[in-house]
Amino acid sequence: MDESNKRKTYTSELRNRQKEQTRDLIMESVTSIIAEGRIHNFSVQDVADRAGISYGSMYRHFSTREALLESLFAWSDEKLLSQVQIIPKTLDEIPETTQKKMVALEDYPEHAIATVRTLTAMNIIPESVLAKDEKFHKIITGELPSLDTDFARQAASVIRYLSSSVFWMHLTTRFGFGPDEYSSAVTWALETLIKDLKARNEEQS
Incomplete structure (x- = not known):
């Protein structure tokens, strides 16, 4: 050169x-x-x-102010969670990736809470969030093909919420959960739901 x-x-x-x-x-x-x-x-x-x-x-x-706010979520994901695998590839990976994500958020609570509150207050849904929603839906419909279409969509929505930053914020700010408490609670909830979904899929296959 x-x-x-x-x-x-x-x-x-x-x-x-x-x-x-x-x-x-x-x-x-x-x-x-x-x-x-x-x-x-x-x-x-x-x-x-x-x-x-x-x-x-x-x-x-x-x-614009709107462009600034929409970029806040992507920046938070990039900076706060860059060392953590937060997008599961399989149904069984969801509890573990969710737990890792929530523990990582605990390192930067002010950033995470500010981001979630802003998106909620301004009713902003970034493209990256919609892409994750679709990823969870594809995992469930792909691994549990016998589930009713509408029920699979409902299940994917509930699991997605339980694995979200919004749910983490509610557990920490509203209920005062610490890392051990919310990790245990979320893991239990997700594992219970996934077990039930697998059983339903078997019954309907």
């Missing part, structure tokens, strides 16, 4: 790192604002001020 290409590559990598650092700073700032209870009454300018960047820089990343 000649010197010109080396400089271009270095410059490109530097810009990408700077862009990622700015994005992280923005997300951290909006998280702290939401944690203060300001879900509905903050602006893009408020986030820029909190992050210590210009409105122009902020606008290049997120031109």
Whole structure:
């Protein structure tokens, strides 16, 4: 590689790192604002001020408040759960992946709770959430083909909720569950449901 290409590559990598650092700073700032209870009454300018960047820089990343909020969930997944396998490949993997996810969320509770509360309050359903919903549905219909179609959809929805960040937040903030308690409770609930679904599938096959 000649010197010109080396400089271009270095410059490109530097810009990408700077862009990622700015994005992280923005997300951290909006998280702290939401944690203060300001879900509905903050602006893009408020986030820029909190992050210590210009409105122009902020606008290049997120031109609207809605775009900012929709990106919050994906960023949280990426940063909070990057070391954890949270998408099961089989029905039997669901309890274990859910437990790992919930324990990982405990390391960053402010971020996780702020994200969940924002999505709920603003009625935002990111594409990544819909994709996970579909993944759970495909697992159940694929492994339990004899279940009634409507019942399989209902079962997938319940299992998906039990494995979600929303359910984790309810257990921790409403009921005061700690890691051992919610891990045990969720594992028991999911294993019980999966066992029942397998039995129903056998009966109907």
